[in-house]
Amino acid sequence: DTGVSQDPRHKITKRGQNVTFRCDPISEHNRLYWYRQTLGQGPEFLTYFQNEAQLEKSRLLSDRFSAERPKGSFSTLEIQRTEQGDSAMYLCASSLSGAGGNNEQFFGPGTRLTVL
Amino acid sequence: AQSVTQLGSHVSVSEGALVLLRCNYSSSVPPYLFWYVQYPNQGLQLLLKYTSAATLVKGINGFEAEFKKSETSFHLTKPSAHMSDAAEYFCAVSTSSGGYQKVTFGTGTKLQVIP
Secondary structure: OOOEEEEEEEEEOEEEEEEEEEEEEEOOOEEEEEEOOOOOOOOEEEEEEEEEEEEEEEEOOOOOOOEEEOOOOOEEEEEEEOOOHHHHEEEEEOOOOOOOOOOOOOOOOEEEEEOO | EEEEEOOHHHHHHHOOOEEEEEEEEEEEOEEEEEEEOOOOOEEEEEEEEEEOOOOOOEEEHOOOEEEEEHHOEEEEEOOOOOOOHHEEEEEEEEEOOOOOEEEEEOOOOOEEEEE
16 A cells, blocks of 8 residues: 555653654655644644645644654654643645645544543 | 635434535635545545536545535535445645645534434
8 A cells, every 4th residue: 555654543642741753655745744633623734845845834833843854755743742732633644746736635544642 | 815614513314315514615716625534543535626627526435516606615415325424524625825735624524324
């Protein structure tokens, strides 16, 4: 299967700990997105990469959050000093750039974070 | 600015009945519109997308949606519900902004199919 993969699928951590999630996009996709989805809500945009450049960050992405895509392939999302409010599903998506805004984003299965 | 409103957080239909999930959008530029389905503890799967071609869009699993500019709507329908359609459905609007594809999702509609 050559879809978007995310690791781990589930993470339980204690408040104050740091966590890191990984996303491997579809190999030829140059765009990568991170979203957060809380219970009863749709996904909310966090950040976006084109190749290795982080081009946009949401106001939701506090200074405790950092994302990287060092070689323009896989990406990591780190949350430092986790808080209970960080508990959510973190979704990664990738797409191929092209004309217009209709390029489909392909989603991974998500990482469900529970902060105790 | 763009936004999506999904009317009804929960919808119940009987197996074999018509499925209608409502979505209204707001966008200052011509939008692209999507419907995604999400099964429990899984990511989102694209059902169909509107990209300014035909206003009636057919997707996977027998779903279709009609883009109505005058009503700013993109409702999702399926003539006959199956048990396997029980899931959460998200409508999304996308516009280009400096080459970036900005996608905004609705809050979702959970579809329950009653045997």
